[in-house]
Amino acid sequence: MKQIERLIERIIKRVNINLRAFQFDVTPYMHELVSHMEMLNYNAFYGITEHHPTHFVFSKSSIAGSYFFGKCVIEQSTIYDSDIRGDELKRAGDHIEIEGDEFIMEEDEMVRILDSYLIKTLVHSFSHDPRSPEEFFIRNTVSMHYANIHGAPMVGCFLGPLATVDLTTARSCIFGAYSYVQTGTIMDKIVERGVVWVKSNSFEFLYRYPRHVIDHYIHYIESNTSPVGVLMDFCEQRKEELRQVFYGKFEMPMVAIPNTSAMNRYALIKGNTSIGDNVLIAQRAYLQDAHMGQGSNAQENSYIICSRLEGNDVTAHGAKIIHTHLGNYVFVGFNSFLHGKPDMKLIIEDHNIIMPHTIIDLEEPLHIPSNQLVWGYIRNRHDLAENSISLDKLCTVDGKISQGNMVFDGKGEDMVTAFKIRIKRILEQNYGHAEVSQDISYYMLQPYLSGKQQGLFPSIEINP
């Protein structure tokens, strides 16, 4: 048996032990998923700059098509086509407050991935677990296509495709496809497909997609085949273009990038796209006929197509914005799918908060007035009324309300404030980031092409 097969067996075993209580077996999800031979055609990339702590340790692993940044230790893992971005890790000397605990970092934080299998997964931000401030660990975990692990250390978890675990430490959990979780900690739980769940000390927001809707957008026909559905198709259709960008083979149009803005060299631009000041475009962002107004961003794996962002708009990781017009200060959360059509425009006015994992897939033109919180599944005005609330109104809520498939309990004002603080922080990063992002050096790494170690990499250590 090749060493890479043995590696995968090892990971399966370890994850299954952690999920034994649920009698869950990750085997079918992993087998045949990625042909090992296909992985040989992909390289991995490690970015360094003088501005970020650099330390990359890598052993007994395969990291095809992946991208890393900052301090990372990867052992006994398979990381395929994933973005591991350690540039926002906490640093020695930082004053940090998490869940009310304050502390000063004694050393730089490090992403540490052990015995895990991540495919097309984004790992980003700093870990929000005050019990382990120096280590953002991902252990005994399998994460599927386009999942996001965002500031979320975890052990023994399975993330279905397009799932997001955000600022939450997770142990022995199964996160179903397209579920979003931000609950601080979570243990021994199954989060069903299409659940959007935000919980803090003072409020809880819970939305469940109807099952037939989730099936349409993302589902498995069999667990041992690739997931299918509108969202998968959308990404898979553009996969090859994004791959070409990494190998310098995608012909991009000349686009003026202001000095104050930064476009990652592994972002894709096509059509008639324009970039304003203080704009940040991350790697694997896909921009086609897009207008990026000043102070806007397009984070990893986001798509902005035939759309206009007026300014200071946030396109979070994995969000898709198509035939849509965003006013100023609109926040579009993780993996949201805003799907206007050429003859059915989606117009979203200023200061809207589109919750993570929102699907707006129009069957008529739609206009969303300013200052709303918007969530769930929306096709028309009727759906919008059911799946939105004005921020002003939400601020007055103190107790339990429900609208359609959404239940909210607690202080509405706290949820609005939490979002506003977060959005403000993201927007601030768009300013002044340009300089840092332009001076990234890239290391390109390739696996052994033959022999026992085929598909694996040698041990690598890179230090400043």
Add this chain to the structure above:
Amino acid sequence: MKQIERLIERIIKRVNINLRAFQFDVTPYMHELVSHMEMLNYNAFYGITEHHPTHFVFSKSSIAGSYFFGKCVIEQSTIYDSDIRGDELKRAGDHIEIEGDEFIMEEDEMVRILDSYLIKTLVHSFSHDPRSPEEFFIRNTVSMHYANIHGAPMVGCFLGPLATVDLTTARSCIFGAYSYVQTGTIMDKIVERGVVWVKSNSFEFLYRYPRHVIDHYIHYIESNTSPVGVLMDFCEQRKEELRQVFYGKFEMPMVAIPNTSAMNRYALIKGNTSIGDNVLIAQRAYLQDAHMGQGSNAQENSYIICSRLEGNDVTAHGAKIIHTHLGNYVFVGFNSFLHGKPDMKLIIEDHNIIMPHTIIDLEEPLHIPSNQLVWGYIRNRHDLAENSISLDKLCTVDGKISQGNMVFDGKGEDMVTAFKIRIKRILEQNYGHAEVSQDISYYMLQPYLSGKQQGLFPSIEINP
């Protein structure tokens, strides 16, 4: 001062101390030679396969545009556009005989480059110093454009452009431009420009190019400018194309490569070129309208242009073959320049040995019959008569002879035998090498693009 400038100061100081006896100062050769900003545009490459021991250690250095292989330690050095090929290093368990001493290698040999500055230099083969079998060291040394360090450990040396030190341990020596030395050991010597010197226990071969000839092909106008002349111009004109190959930007024609043959992915092919069985084409080889007959090779930095190699021909590192027809089993030594013209063909019959650093630059068509040793500067039949001897005749020599600028002393048969053994070994490597060469994984490394460490690389360690 930037760290890279401090590094260069350090190297200069150390080399100068070693060459103090000659009051030689390397400073002018190094300053302004390579713009540091230009170096930022070049990456470095490290190749690994399952067939070769891998260990790459790299610190406080700059390695722009360079290529490494096998076990290498690089510290406090600047290695610009150089090929460091450790794939023929000795390995643990190998039985080795050098200068009559036999031993078994207890560990893998390693190339170790410290406090040195190598520009466009080839370092290759295993070190031929029985006093240090495990370490192929290059210390306190400056080596200029297109020089070859071939199985030659050295401390405190300066190699001028196109110089070759072959299978020779050198200490505190200056090797003039286009000089070739193969003397086993050499200490505290200045080897003048254009000297070709082979010395063993039983024979000595010495040729000196006339000064005006060397001036025409390679010389410095000022020591603080780049070298000029026919040979420099020839290489510099093709430099950009070769660079494009490394960045995947050179469009190559479709050429059938037999399964038994190996073309390095960083070799360049253009025009109507054909490749026979068991052919080896190394990186940075440049083939244009070339016919490579079965069992032939084109080693690093060699150029084969509008030429036909019938079969089992060796094109050693840096050799240039233009409008030339080689019969079978022709050996063309290091940095030779065989320059036929469209209307003045150079025909070299079977079993010829073209000495390293031979210049045949025709002013009339020329036919070299089989089984000759050929050296020096040749433009026509008259020069050929003066600068060649039949191998049969050389075998009968025992004592001193001279022809033109060449003096031979000793047993001619031993020189012929030594060459034949070496050629046989090289040809054997062309067979069965293909498999190994096709499975090379490449690591692409890039320097810091800004800040104090601009132009330097982080510390890197790669282990199997």
